Amino acid sequence: MVAFSCSEDESTAPDEDTDAFDRKAMLINWADNIIIPAYTAFDDKAEMLLVETQSFTADPTVSNLENLRSVWMAAYLEFQNVSMFEIGKAEMLNYRNRINVYPTNASEIESLIASGNYDFSLPSTVDAQGFPAMDYLLNGLASSNDETVAFYTTNTNAQNYKDYLNALAETISTLTKTVLNDWKGDYRDTFVNNTSSSASGAVDKLANDYVFYYEKALRAGKVGIPAGVFSNDPLPEKVEAFYKKNISKQLALKALQATQNFFEGKKFNGSAKGESFKSYLEYLNTIKNGENLGNLISAQFETAKTSLKGLNDNFVLQIETDNPKMLAAYNELQRNVILLKVDMLQAMDINVDYVDSDGD
Amino acid sequence: MSAAVKTYFTKQTQAAPLAVFRVFFGVMMLISIIRFWANGWIEKLYLTPKFHFSYYGFEWVQPLGSYTYALFAICGLAALLVAIGYKYRMAIIVFFLSFTYIELMDKTTYLNHYYFISCVSFVLIFLPANVYFSFDAKQNPERASYYVPNWTIDAIKLLLAMVYFYAGLAKLNSDWLLRAMPLKIWLPAKYDLPFLGNLMQQEWVHYAFSWSGAIYDLTIPFLLLYKRTRWFAFILVVVFHVLTRVLFPIGMFPYIMIVSALIFFDASLHHKILRFISKLFKIDKVKMDSKIKTVFFQKKKKSAKIVIAAFLVLQLLFPWRYLLYPGELFWTEEGFRFSWRVMLMEKAGYAQFKVVDGKTGKQFYVDNSDFLNPFQEKQMSFQPDFILEYAHFLGNHFASQGHQNLKVYVESYVALNGRLSQPFIDPSVDLLQEKESFKHKTWILDFKDEIKGL
Numbered sequence: 001m002v003a004f005s006c007s008e009d010e011s012t013a014p015d016e017d018t019d020a021f022d023r024k025a026m027l028i029n030w031a032d033n034i035i036i037p038a039y040t041a042f043d044d045k046a047e048m049l050l051v052e053t054q055s056f057t058a059d060p061t062v063s064n065l066e067n068l069r070s071v072w073m074a075a076y077l078e079f080q081n082v083s084m085f086e087i088g089k090a091e092m093l094n095y096r097n098r099i100n101v102y103p104t105n106a107s108e109i110e111s112l113i114a115s116g117n118y119d120f121s122l123p124s125t126v127d128a129q130g131f132p133a134m135d136y137l138l139n140g141l142a143s144s145n146d147e148t149v150a151f152y153t154t155n156t157n158a159q160n161y162k163d164y165l166n167a168l169a170e171t172i173s174t175l176t177k178t179v180l181n182d183w184k185g186d187y188r189d190t191f192v193n194n195t196s197s198s199a200s201g202a203v204d205k206l207a208n209d210y211v212f213y214y215e216k217a218l219r220a221g222k223v224g225i226p227a228g229v230f231s232n233d234p235l236p237e238k239v240e241a242f243y244k245k246n247i248s249k250q251l252a253l254k255a256l257q258a259t260q261n262f263f264e265g266k267k268f269n270g271s272a273k274g275e276s277f278k279s280y281l282e283y284l285n286t287i288k289n290g291e292n293l294g295n296l297i298s299a300q301f302e303t304a305k306t307s308l309k310g311l312n313d314n315f316v317l318q319i320e321t322d323n324p325k326m327l328a329a330y331n332e333l334q335r336n337v338i339l340l341k342v343d344m345l346q347a348m349d350i351n352v353d354y355v356d357s358d359g360d
Numbered sequence: 361m362s363a364a365v366k367t368y369f370t371k372q373t374q375a376a377p378l379a380v381f382r383v384f385f386g387v388m389m390l391i392s393i394i395r396f397w398a399n400g401w402i403e404k405l406y407l408t409p410k411f412h413f414s415y416y417g418f419e420w421v422q423p424l425g426s427y428t429y430a431l432f433a434i435c436g437l438a439a440l441l442v443a444i445g446y447k448y449r450m451a452i453i454v455f456f457l458s459f460t461y462i463e464l465m466d467k468t469t470y471l472n473h474y475y476f477i478s479c480v481s482f483v484l485i486f487l488p489a490n491v492y493f494s495f496d497a498k499q500n501p502e503r504a505s506y507y508v509p510n511w512t513i514d515a516i517k518l519l520l521a522m523v524y525f526y527a528g529l530a531k532l533n534s535d536w537l538l539r540a541m542p543l544k545i546w547l548p549a550k551y552d553l554p555f556l557g558n559l560m561q562q563e564w565v566h567y568a569f570s571w572s573g574a575i576y577d578l579t580i581p582f583l584l585l586y587k588r589t590r591w592f593a594f595i596l597v598v599v600f601h602v603l604t605r606v607l608f609p610i611g612m613f614p615y616i617m618i619v620s621a622l623i624f625f626d627a628s629l630h631h632k633i634l635r636f637i638s639k640l641f642k643i644d645k646v647k648m649d650s651k652i653k654t655v656f657f658q659k660k661k662k663s664a665k666i667v668i669a670a671f672l673v674l675q676l677l678f679p680w681r682y683l684l685y686p687g688e689l690f691w692t693e694e695g696f697r698f699s700w701r702v703m704l705m706e707k708a709g710y711a712q713f714k715v716v717d718g719k720t721g722k723q724f725y726v727d728n729s730d731f732l733n734p735f736q737e738k739q740m741s742f743q744p745d746f747i748l749e750y751a752h753f754l755g756n757h758f759a760s761q762g763h764q765n766l767k768v769y770v771e772s773y774v775a776l777n778g779r780l781s782q783p784f785i786d787p788s789v790d791l792l793q794e795k796e797s798f799k800h801k802t803w804i805l806d807f808k809d810e811i812k813g814l
Contacts, residue, residue, distance in 0.1 A: 020548075020551045020557065020558055020560075020561045021548075021551070021561075023551065195551075195552060196552050197549050197550055197551060197552045201552075220727075224725075228724070229724065229725050230724050230725050230726070230727055231724050232717070232720075232722040232723075232724055233722070284548060287544055287548060287561070287563060287566075288544055288545070288778050290778055290779065290780065291780045293780070296780075334712075337710065338710050338773045338781055339781070341710055342708045342709060342710045342773055342774070342775045342781045343708075343775050343780060343781050345708065346545065346706060346708040346775050346778065347545065347778065348549065349545050349546055349548075349549035349706075350549075351738075352708075352734060352737075352738055
């Protein structure tokens with residue numbers, strides 16, 4: 001063992017640098033072409049959301065409500081592009097949970113509005129803020145537009161409703177700006193330079209975050225839990241955007257496309273591809289000569305997408321009328337959990353566990 | 361007993377190698393316990409989890425709540441007493457029991473080198489490692505001696521040789537030698553090593569490491585035994601273990617093996633080591649030696665010899681028990697543990713449990729993170745005995761929640777040495793109907809490939 005390693009490293013030619021997969025190039029592609037542009041796009045939408053919220057609360061009319069709803073929906077969709085990047089500032093802020101924990105807690109929201117006293121940085125308020133809370137306040141208060149607007153005009157607590165809605169939009173925007181500014185500041189360099197192979201290396205960490213997001217937030221949160229995979233009965237009230245009703249499929253598809261694009265290293269809002277999990281797997285496969293795992297995973301993304309597309313726009317209706325179809329979509333999503341978590345992480349020798357104990 | 365055997369057992373040699381082994385072993389164990397504690401692993405591995413995986417027959421061994429810290433403290437104190445040789449017999453018994461108890465608390469943390477520690481400490485109970493260079497010898501000069509029976513040192517040598525040789529035999533399979541697996545997975549991931557990073561990407565390096573690793577393990581016991589190759593062998597031991605330390609997260613094990621290998625050397629080296637230690641602690645070694653220089657080991661107890669001989673024979677046979685099971689050993693892991701199969705394969709899995717209420721027919725899947733920490737979930741996902749034990753735990757848990765006539769199924773996939781993941785456990789088998797035993801687990805699905813070799 002000795003003889004081989006020690007005698008060789010002295011003769012290591014400089015051109016051998018190109019032999020190893022360039023993880024830094026992958027991190028740079030992730031940061032510069034995907035993560036930062038995605039946050040920038042979402043930040044714009046979050047800011048528009050704030051502006052429209054302020055217009056609505058300044059002048060609560062049905063037409064302003066409808067404007068706000070459409071901006072809210074656009075922002076919610078855009079958020080699906082950044083939700084998986086729970087690393088750095090986002091991780092510190094508990095960003096994903098503060099923006100998108102659902103089902104939202106309507107009774108808690110009502111009591112916070114009634115008291116007029118709330119602090120969204122408290123973990124206890126995590127299910128009373130973000131897009132789902134806005135969903136409740138925009139789509140869930142009443143069945144007609146006029147009745148909804150009345151909460152912000154004639155209701156005895158109208159001012160508190162307006163304040164709460166403003167605070168929600170402000171929080172989404174502020175949190176997003178904090179994360180984006182951190183990426184635009186020092187964190188981008190910290191991230192791309194952290195090429196260490198240890199559990200704290202950027203590739204290891206983001207790979208774990210990514211797989212966790214795909215398994216827990218996308219597969220389970222958006223599809224599995226409402227379909228009743230983890231409970232005795234289906235729980236349609238747990239779908240994303242429950243009060244808006246007809247966008248749950250769109251949100252799930254957007255998230256799935258975003259995870260696939262990230263896997264393939266596709267530039268945000270572009271078609272060019274850079275270094276990615278997929279190209280890393282291709283590199284490793286040249287050593288291993290095994291199955292082309294990257295292609296298998298891409299193909300499974302496509303299958304899952306087709307399966308999701310076949311569902312009703314409103315997952316609540318899908319679950320209530322034909323849940324087996326919902327479960328079938330879940331199964332297609334599930335297949336990629338195995339390929340990503342077992343096969344991909346094994347190929348990259350990335351540990352899933354965060355317990356840093358010894359091996360032998 | 362033949363005459364040759366009888367003569368062998370009457371032979372005595374200097375006690376210094378055994379004393380040095382005792383001192384280093386105790387110190388290494390003390391450091392290991394402190395390190396384990398300082399890393400916060402007592403809490404993380406033994407106090408936080410709601411459920412612990414037990415060894416078959418040792419279900420009664422459980423963490424002791426906050427007293428677990430006391431257990432580690434006792435173990436560490438015992439290690440210190442072993443090192444200084446104070447009330448040695450009691451100390452080594454307490455060490456063996458407490459250390460082994462710790463290891464039995466949760467098999468998630470099973471490591472061959474922990475098992476090795478248990479084996480060594482068991483053997484040390486029966487060896488006169490405190491007759492020389494110890495507080496016991498100082499306080500009871502009548503029990504001190506300059507010599508010990510040859511066999512006492514040979515027993516440790518044999519145990520060490522066995523660890524290496526069996527680890528080498530285990531590598532004689534087609535995955536290790538012909539596919540350079542799992543090193544082809546592990547080494548490229550070490551791209552950020554200074555100097556070696558690029559080299560780790562080269563296919564020939566993976567093969568070179570695989571083959572030299574196997575040859576090293578198989579030959580090192582002999583190279584250490586023969587005087588002419590001993591120093592060369594020891595340098596190999598140091599380089600090999602330092603290299604494994606650099607490449608893999610294997611904690612204290614490399615250092616323990618390096619100091620253990622010193623036992624193969626002549627007493628003269630050990631006296632040098634003891635002189636160094638004496639200087640450090642202002643011990644008058646010359647005076648101490650002069651008093652007992654001609655004292656041979658007196659106590660003749662037959663039982664120790666018999667216990668050690670029986671133990672070593674058992675150790676020689678135990679790793680072969682896997683031959684009694686059908687199927688691929690790496691896949692089923694029936695007879696895998698306690699056999700010095702060290703750093704031998706890369707295995708990962710995914711297990712999703714389905715709980716069915718037999719009365720209502722309703723079913724749901726379990727979120728494993730509700731019950732297991734990520735480390736436990738990882739270990740559980742590719743080891744059948746873990747899967748079975750966890751299924752029964754789930755059955756009991758949900759039965760206590762009022763579910764009736766429960767059935768627990770698992771959908772699981774396992775990837776072995778870079779092969780694409782395959783279904784692992786028969787998903788149609790209600791695991792609550794299966795009991796843990798030493799019999800072959802028929803509900804493990806066949807491995808769809810072949811690994812040739814031992």
